[in-house]
Amino acid sequence: xxxxxLPYPVRISDIITETEDRNLKTFEYVFxxxxxxxxxxxxxxxxxxxxxxxxxxxxxxxxxSPVEKGFLKFTVNKVGLxxxxxxxxxxxxxxxxxxxxxxxxxWDKMEGKNVVIIGGxxxxxxxxxxxxxxxxxxxxxxxxxxxxGARTPxxxxxxxxxxxxxxxxxIHMHITVDAxxxxxxxxxxxxxxxxxxxxxxxATTDTYAIVCGPPIMIKFTQPVLDKLKYKHDHIIMSxxxxxxxGIGICGHCNIGRHLVCKDGPVFTLDQLNKMPxxx
Amino acid sequence: MLEYTEKIREISQKLLKDSKVDMVIGFxxxxxxxxxxxxxxxxxxxxxxxxxxxxxGINLANYxxxxxxxxxxxxxxxxxxxIVVHLVENKVNRDNLHIIGVPCKGMIDRRKIGVIxxxxxxxxxxxxxxxxxEGDGDExxxxxxxxxxxxxxxxxxxxxxxxxxxxxxxVEEQKDVDRYEDVRKIESMPPDEKWAYFEGLLKNCIRxxxxxxxxxxxxxxxxxxxxxxxxxxxxxxDPVDTRTFHFxxxxxCAGRCTDCGACERVCPVGINVRAFTKKLExxxxxxxxxxxxxxxxxxxxxxxxxxxxxxxxxx
Amino acid sequence: xxVLKITKEDLAKGLDTLNKSFRLIGPVKDKDExxxxxxxxxxxxxxxxxxRNTRLSPKSIVYPQSEKMFEYTLDSNDPEHxxxxxxxxxxxxxxxxxxxxxxxxxxxxxxxxFDTPEYKDPYxxxxxxxxxxxxxxxxxxxxxxxxxxxxxxxxxxxxxxMLLVEEQGGYLAQVLTKKGEELAHTAGWTDEAGSDAxxxxxxxxxxxxxxxxxxxxxxxxxxxLDMEIYEEPYWEDVSFSCINCGTCTYLCPTCWCFDVQDxxxxxxxxxxxxxxxxxxxxxSLHGSGHNPRGEKLHRVRQRFxxxxxxxxDKYDSGIQCVGCGRCVNHCPVNIDIRRVCExxxxxxxxxxxxx
Numbered sequence: 029x030x031x032x033x034l035p036y037p038v039r040i041s042d043i044i045t046e047t048e049d050r051n052l053k054t055f056e057y058v059f060x061x062x063x064x065x066x067x068x069x070x071x072x073x074x075x076x077x078x079x080x081x082x083x084x085x086x087x088x089x090x091x092x093s094p095v096e097k098g099f100l101k102f103t104v105n106k107v108g109l110x111x112x113x114x115x116x117x118x119x120x121x122x123x124x125x126x127x128x129x130x131x132x133x134x135w136d137k138m139e140g141k142n143v144v145i146i147g148g149x150x151x152x153x154x155x156x157x158x159x160x161x162x163x164x165x166x167x168x169x170x171x172x173x174x175x176x177g178a179r180t181p182x183x184x185x186x187x188x189x190x191x192x193x194x195x196x197x198x199i200h201m202h203i204t205v206d207a208x209x210x211x212x213x214x215x216x217x218x219x220x221x222x223x224x225x226x227x228x229x230x231a232t233t234d235t236y237a238i239v240c241g242p243p244i245m246i247k248f249t250q251p252v253l254d255k256l257k258y259k260h261d262h263i264i265m266s267x268x269x270x271x272x273x274g275i276g277i278c279g280h281c282n283i284g285r286h287l288v289c290k291d292g293p294v295f296t297l298d299q300l301n302k303m304p305x306x307x
Numbered sequence: 308m309l310e311y312t313e314k315i316r317e318i319s320q321k322l323l324k325d326s327k328v329d330m331v332i333g334f335x336x337x338x339x340x341x342x343x344x345x346x347x348x349x350x351x352x353x354x355x356x357x358x359x360x361x362x363x364g365i366n367l368a369n370y371x372x373x374x375x376x377x378x379x380x381x382x383x384x385x386x387x388x389x390i391v392v393h394l395v396e397n398k399v400n401r402d403n404l405h406i407i408g409v410p411c412k413g414m415i416d417r418r419k420i421g422v423i424x425x426x427x428x429x430x431x432x433x434x435x436x437x438x439x440x441e442g443d444g445d446e447x448x449x450x451x452x453x454x455x456x457x458x459x460x461x462x463x464x465x466x467x468x469x470x471x472x473x474x475x476x477x478v479e480e481q482k483d484v485d486r487y488e489d490v491r492k493i494e495s496m497p498p499d500e501k502w503a504y505f506e507g508l509l510k511n512c513i514r515x516x517x518x519x520x521x522x523x524x525x526x527x528x529x530x531x532x533x534x535x536x537x538x539x540x541x542x543x544x545d546p547v548d549t550r551t552f553h554f555x556x557x558x559x560c561a562g563r564c565t566d567c568g569a570c571e572r573v574c575p576v577g578i579n580v581r582a583f584t585k586k587l588e589x590x591x592x593x594x595x596x597x598x599x600x601x602x603x604x605x606x607x608x609x610x611x612x613x614x615x616x617x618x619x620x621x622x
Numbered sequence: 623x624x625v626l627k628i629t630k631e632d633l634a635k636g637l638d639t640l641n642k643s644f645r646l647i648g649p650v651k652d653k654d655e656x657x658x659x660x661x662x663x664x665x666x667x668x669x670x671x672x673x674r675n676t677r678l679s680p681k682s683i684v685y686p687q688s689e690k691m692f693e694y695t696l697d698s699n700d701p702e703h704x705x706x707x708x709x710x711x712x713x714x715x716x717x718x719x720x721x722x723x724x725x726x727x728x729x730x731x732x733x734x735x736f737d738t739p740e741y742k743d744p745y746x747x748x749x750x751x752x753x754x755x756x757x758x759x760x761x762x763x764x765x766x767x768x769x770x771x772x773x774x775x776x777x778x779x780x781x782x783x784m785l786l787v788e789e790q791g792g793y794l795a796q797v798l799t800k801k802g803e804e805l806a807h808t809a810g811w812t813d814e815a816g817s818d819a820x821x822x823x824x825x826x827x828x829x830x831x832x833x834x835x836x837x838x839x840x841x842x843x844x845x846x847l848d849m850e851i852y853e854e855p856y857w858e859d860v861s862f863s864c865i866n867c868g869t870c871t872y873l874c875p876t877c878w879c880f881d882v883q884d885x886x887x888x889x890x891x892x893x894x895x896x897x898x899x900x901x902x903x904x905x906s907l908h909g910s911g912h913n914p915r916g917e918k919l920h921r922v923r924q925r926f927x928x929x930x931x932x933x934x935d936k937y938d939s940g941i942q943c944v945g946c947g948r949c950v951n952h953c954p955v956n957i958d959i960r961r962v963c964e965x966x967x968x969x970x971x972x973x974x975x976x977x
Contacts, residue, residue: 029744033691033882037705060705081694081704081893082886086909107909109536122704269914270906272882272898275741279879280898280905282924283914284848285932290740304852306906306914306924337956339766344956345863365955369865422656427674429765443762507654513678513687515899517867517954533904542883542896543688573954575869576677577655 032275035079035124036064041099043119048182052150053115054091054103057125068128070094071135072157073266073294076127077274078102078114086110087271087289090128091153093160100125103153103185129274130293133158133238133264141234142171146249148220148241149178152185154266155240159193166198170234175227177204177220177245181213202227221248224256231257238264250297263297267307283307308433311359311409314474315381318407322379323351328405331379332370333357340431341417345370357381359474360433364414364456366569368392368523371399378404383411385458385567387467388600389523392563395603395610398526408470410478413451413459414568418577420454423447458568458581461486468601487589493582505550511576512549518570518580524560531555557583562591562609565600624803625819628811629792634668636809637719641665643808644754645716647683649673660718669720671788674764675946679875680725681732683718684749687872691745692893696886706893713752717805720758723778723785724769724944728875729755730781731944734937735878745895754801757782761826763834764947768960771837772945777827787823794819838963840941843934846966851931852923856965861922863955868899870925870949870957876942879905900924926962 042056055078059065070076070090077085086108092101106115117123133154143162147155155176162169174193178184184203194201194215204216204223216223220241229235237258239249246265253263269281269288276290283306286292295303319331334343335356343362347370348354359381367380368389382390387408393399415438421428426444433439438449452460461484466477493504516532519525532540532552540555541548566588570580591597595608628636640646641663648669650661657677663669692706729750736746760767760776769775779785783802786793794815797803806812871877881898885891898905901922906915915921933942943959950958 029742031708031744032741034708035706082696082884082891084884124706270908277743285936338958342956347862427764513872515868515872517869520865520867521954541885575952
């Protein structure tokens with residue numbers, strides 16, 4: 029019997045400190061057993077459990093994209109026991125990855141449609157995965173907008189890639205920071221909801237918005253999307269809850285009858301409206 | 308007990324009607340024999356739910372922690388002593404409390420009665436000092452004093468120590484009580500016997516934490532067993548972890564425990580949790596001549612520092 | 623279905639035989655306490671059938687409170703250091719003797735969680751596969767038993783491999799599955815009962831069902847909207863007395879939630895799982911400190927919503943409760959699921975007063 033709790037052994041192949049506060053690092057992994065990579069067949073929006081022997085597991089969104097081969101990437105915020113330990117690990121260290129887990133952004137539904145990505149802070153990880161995926165399959169999508177904000181320029185994730193995407197004409201990038209005194213800052217200044225109001229395309233039946241960010245950003249972005257007449261079944265969100273097993277068995281992450289780990293983490297706003305606010 | 312119940316309702320109704328309190332915390336009749344449920348009443352019309360009998364063993368002071376409303380609280384001797392502890396430890400504001408004191412005649416031990424009766428119990432009626440048990444077997448009548456909770460049998464503070472009004476005249480306190488007979492017995496055991504005793508005591512523990520959670524003293528925002536950084540105690544039912552939990556919890560209650568018996572009463576597997584706390588109560592009594600929960604204006608001995616403290620380690 | 627006749631002597635003899643090839647587990651009276659629990663029976667030791675039901679449910683026989691999942695070493699000289707290794711141990715075949723029908727039925731409710739189309743929990747399933755359930759019908763249900771209205775019953779055979787029905791001088795035994803047949807064969811129970819045995823059992827079953835005084839109504843649960851029940855005002859009243867201990871969840875035969883923990887000693891360690899309880903604040907606490915079920919009202923509501931609504935909606939298999947009454951009897955503060963179920967099932971809500 030396959031054991032769904034058993035992580036694939038991986039080796040850390042690269043570590044990048046992403047933000048100026050050094051609390052966010054991106055870890056790149058390679059599978060120790062090459063055949064495991066094939067089994068780890070994932071979609072943008074899914075997550076995995078990062079496993080450290082002796083410390084435990086943490087559920088983290090997959091930041092790499094299925095179109096990138098040979099490695100997995102996760103950007104981890106230093107908050108608890110496992111993530112703090114992980115931040116002290118080095119290239120070459122061995123740990124585990126278990127997954128892919130959960131559902132993903134509705135790529136089948138979004139095919140041939142406009143996609144507006146709205147992200148804030150460190151919740152940009154699976155959105156990066158999605159952007160890389162869409163750009164590699166550019167012909168499958170109509171207009172792509174990305175609104176991404178952080179507190180300061182130094183808190184933006186994946187800065188080099190953001191700059192590359194800025195240069196392209198097949199993706200509308202709207203990078204913003206809450207505030208900055210950097211005279212060379214050439215992008216937007218303002219909170220994500222404000223920039224959304226200014227830059228997001230108006231709603232059509234052919235336009236989906238994927239929204240990921242801190243609760244405060246979500247709270248103020250939602251009325252903007254309502255104002256722009258986005259239908260709630262066209263607004264897609266990704267949730268977090270305390271999780272243990274990641275496969276819908278241990279019972280930790282439920283919201284009503286749904287388990288965030290297995291029935292989510294991706295839900296439409298329409299679905300969330302009918303669920304208890306237990307997240 | 309009927310007169311107690313009536314008086315509790317009368318006082319509560321008046322308090323609520325006159326808006327002296329936002330709620331009254333007391334007991335309502337339970338759904339199984341010898342069980343009552345702590346409850347709150349906000350509406351003067353609903354005071355009829357409140358009752359008092361010998362099944363009100365849960366310590367209601369536990370329900371005060373962190374509450375900000377004006378509260379009327381029904382308090383027997385031990386509850387009132389724990390209210391004093393709460394006052395000393397700044398867990399509740401005296402101005403927000405209206406204490407309805409209940410001179411207590413002891414709570415009955417539902418487990419003990421279950422064992423003595425031997426059959427399933429369907430109904431228990433109190434008739435003064437008699438306890439009438441009806442069930443699958445013949446009806447049996449017991450003397451209440453024979454079926455008291457152990458902590459009640461040796462209680463020397465049946466009357467509330469602090470109150471705003473009383474539901475009845477004070478009762479006579481029990482005198483010449485030997486509170487520590489059982490502790491002395493354990494103290495006199497040779498080490499291996501003592502070890503075996505404690506091992507046996509905890510063998511059924513499932514770490515449900517009912518003892519901790521029923522205890523008014525256990526209000527830490529994060530209990531040491533729940534800490535993850537660092538993690539002091541393992542989370543399995545390894546006997547080492549189970550013992551660590553019980554021993555440490557007892558120490559945290561040293562000089563604070565009123566021997567209300569809530570921990571023991573709530574244990575689903577019948578562990579005599581008081582075996583730990585009573586030893587510490589005895590030590591504190593012998594070392595500092597201290598009894599907790601009698602005066603809100605005196606700080607407990609383990610809570611104060613004096614330059615003339617005899618111990619070297621603290622200087 | 624075959625019905626066997628087993629005398630008391632034959633039962634004892636058969637169990638003795640079974641004890642040689644199976645781990646035999648049965649109700650035993652705790653030597654210091656007033657209650658029975660399921661324990662492994664030593665050679666020659668017999669189960670004590672003089673019990674209503676055990677204090678703890680037998681769920682731990684298939685799903686231990688603490689269970690090792692993986693091993694690891696942190697010793698960097700070991701080529702497999704920091705890699706979790708599956709403990710490849712097949713659970714030994716075991717027989718649970720004298721399990722009550724309610725507790726057996728609980729396994730079928732719990733199985734829906736551990737055995738899903740997408741994921742199989744190998745620990746639970748392997749152990750369940752290795753377990754044969756030899757039930758004992760209830761002639762004298764407790765006053766707090768409400769199995770009959772909770773989808774089970776004193777003679778319910780779900781999940782059982784064999785059911786013993788006590789009668790004068792011995793037992794009638796319904797052989798219910800292939801496993802049961804093999805068990806009877808190994809034990810040497812071969813005497814088939816007379817042709818009226820089934821009728822006899824049915825009569826006793828009816829009599830036992832009549833003795834069940836306590837019941838719940840669940841007919842409206844499915845049709846009500848979950849958010850409608852969720853937002854009811856009675857949750858404050860229901861949850862007030864709760865002390866957030868794990869008694870109800872740990873005693874419950876159908877509660878299955880667990881936590882995963884690593885424990886290291888020196889360089890070696892294990893990843894294990896331990897029962898967890900939705901009554902604990904820690905259960906849902908985020909790393910950020912945010913807690914979606916930070917209030918006790920949220921947690922009490924979660925437990926009852928899970929058992930009586932979410933489960934009902936998700937599996938269409940009734941409620942996640944078998945009416946064993948353990949939580950009713952042992953909740954330290956007398957929160958009674960029967961009363962809560964009545965509130966949840968009520969088509970129109972009016973305040974409850976108990977006097």
